Each structure stands twice: as structure tokens, then as C-alpha cells.
Amino acid sequence: xxxxxxxxxxxxxxxxxxxxxxxxxxxxxxxxxxxxxxxxxxxxxxxxxxxxxxxxxxxxxxxxxxxxxxxxxxxxxxxxxxxxxxxxxxxxxxxxxxxxxxxxxxxxxxxxxxxxxxxxxxxxxxxxxxxxxxxxxxxxxxxxxxxxxxxxxxxxxxxxxxxxxxxxxxxxxxxxxxxxxxxxxxxxxxxxxxxxxxxxxxxxxxxxxxxxxxxxxxxxxxxxxxxxxxxxxxxxxxxxxxxxxxxxxxxxx
DNA sequence: ATAGTCACCTGAGCGC
DNA sequence: TGCGCTCAGGTGACTA
Numbered sequence: 001x002x003x004x005x006x007x008x009x010x011x012x013x014x015x016x017x018x019x020x021x022x023x024x025x026x027x028x029x030x031x032x033x034x035x036x037x038x039x040x041x042x043x044x045x046x047x048x049x050x051x052x053x054x055x056x057x058x059x060x061x062x063x064x065x066x067x068x069x070x071x072x073x074x075x076x077x078x079x080x081x082x083x084x085x086x087x088x089x090x091x092x093x094x095x096x097x098x099x100x101x102x103x104x105x106x107x108x109x110x111x112x113x114x115x116x117x118x119x120x121x122x123x124x125x126x127x128x129x130x131x132x133x134x135x136x137x138x139x140x141x142x143x144x145x146x147x148x149x150x151x152x153x154x155x156x157x158x159x160x161x162x163x164x165x166x167x168x169x170x171x172x173x174x175x176x177x178x179x180x181x182x183x184x185x186x187x188x189x190x191x192x193x194x195x196x197x198x199x200x201x202x203x204x205x206x207x208x209x210x211x212x213x214x215x216x217x218x219x220x221x222x223x224x225x226x227x228x229x230x231x232x233x234x235x236x237x238x239x240x241x242x243x244x245x246x247x248x249x250x251x252x253x
Numbered sequence: 254a255t256a257g258t259c260a261c262c263t264g265a266g267c268g269c
Numbered sequence: 270t271g272c273g274c275t276c277a278g279g280t281g282a283c284t285a
Contacts (some may be wrong), residue, residue, distance in 0.1 A: 057278045091262080092263050092264080094263095107265070134255080135256075154278090204281080
């Protein structure tokens with residue numbers, strides 16, 4: 001339990017994360033409040049503001065005795081008043097740590113974000129409003145954090161398969177009912193992934209150091225050239241928005 | 254304003 | 270065994 005503990009100090013060993021880590025010197029002695037989350041940002045409130053932590057794709061936090069020798073990729077320690085430290089480890093340094101005085105929503109990173117995907121605010125009406133007259137590929141729309149947060153490349157691929165929608169279709173050409181199906185598919189995909197402990201690939205692991213098992217349930221991602229699980233047609237792999245995109249040319253229209 | 258591309262970073266996995 | 274290359278991912282910055 002971290003809430004209620006006080007910070008002793010914050011040690012930044014490597015400030016060169018996704019953005020330079022620049023924190024106020026006055027964090028020592030401040031008491032931690034209840035930890036929150038917005039999109040993929042962890043919000044750690046203290047008395048005068050909040051630390052905003054993003055784990056990028058390879059980052060994780062662990063709680064260790066504060067005198068544990070740091071490893072190569074241990075970039076930041078949040079030392080507590082009980083001799084422990086919350087340690088940020090991130091080999092690829094796509095993660096970040098920001099500071100924002102209250103209220104945390106004022107931070108520019110959080111200012112223009114769409115609804116949480118599993119909330120009621122993410123519904124057919126919202127997605128239809130975002131898609132209206134837009135020519136952008138529906139997959140790109142789905143991965144746009146201004147539209148909805150939390151949908152990365154893997155889950156966008158899976159949700160589009162589940163909804164039977166081609167990734168490259170212009171968002172504005174989809175009917176409201178199909179967008180509604182897509183909303184449902186996104187929610188189902190994410191809920192199922194959370195249930196399985198998330199998705200981990202290659203060297204990545206979950207917070208407990210073990211892999212997420214959703215990778216075993218992926219039906220299109222990473223399966224380009226293999227048979228579709230539904231119709232056995234060969235899955236197509238294309239390049240879209242700089243990301244590998246896989247779909248079934250038969251099931252997805 | 255919108256759409257598309259690029260960059261950041263490192264380790265895994267591959268071919269030689 | 271070792272070297273060098275390619276790829277993956279989230280997301281803001283940049284270019285048309």
C-alpha cells in the first residue's frame with residue numbers, strides 16, 4: 001500500500017526518457033494520495049500536485065528496498081519514508097514522468113483526450129460524431145487518442161476483425177450501426193485482454209514479470225499470411241499509419 | 254483542418 | 270561466436 005506514505009526523495013538517474021524528466025525539488029516530505037489513471041497515464045497525487053507516469057511499451061514499476069542497487073534500466077526511484085522505493089524500469093525509454101500542480105487535468109498531455117474505452121462515454125453516438133465526414137482510415141481514427149484512449153495497434157487490429165470492418169475504410173463512410181458494432185468490439189476486445197492479463201510480446205512482461213496471456217487469443221495480429229480463424233481465407237498484412245495491419249479480406253468488408 | 258509520415262529507443266531474432 | 274540489420278510499439282511533432 002503506497003497511499004498515505006510520504007516521499008523521502010525522488011532520484012532521477014536518467015532523465016532522458018520520452019521527454020526530459022524535470023521535477024520540482026520540493027517533493028520530499030509530501031504525502032501520497034490515492035493513485036489514479038487517465039488513458040495510459042498513471043497519476044500519483046501528492047500534496048501540491050501530481051506525478052504523471054507513462055510506462056511507454058517496455059516500462060514497469062516495482063516496489064523495492066530503497067538500497068537495492070539499480071540496474072541498467074532503472075531510471076527513476078520514488079523513495080518512500082518506510083525504506084522502500086517505487087522504481088521505474090524502462091529499457092526502451094518510451095516512458096515518461098511529468099509533474100503537474102493541481103489540478104492534474106490541466107496537464108497538456110491530458111488536455112485533449114477522448115473518453116475511456118470501457119466507459120459509457122465511448123458509444124456509437126460519440127464515434128459517429130468523430131467519424132462524420134472524415135476520410136481517415138477507420139483504424140487510424142480508432143488509434144487517435146482524441147477519439148478514444150487506450151486502443152493501440154494490437155487491439156485496433158483485433159477489434160476491427162471482430163466487427164468485420166476493413167482497417168482502411170474511410171471512417172466517414174461507415175454507418176452509425178456499424179460504428180456501434182465497432183464500439184462493442186473494442187470494449188469486448190479490451191475487456192477480454194484485461195481478463196487474460198494483457199498482451200505481452202517478445203521480451204515484454206507484465207508488472208509481475210510474467211507474460212500476459214492475451215497473446216494466445218490474438219486472431220489477426222501477428223498472423224499475416226495465415227488462415228483466418230473464421231473462414232480460413234489468407235489474412236492480409238498491410239502497412240497503415242506506420243504500423244503493421246492485418247485483416248481478413250473475406251470477413252472484413 | 255486533415256491526413257499521412259517520422260522520430261524516439263532497445264533487445265530479439267535473423268542472416269551471414 | 271559475433272556482427273549488423275530489421276522490426277516492434279505509443280504518441281507527439283512534423284510535413285504536405
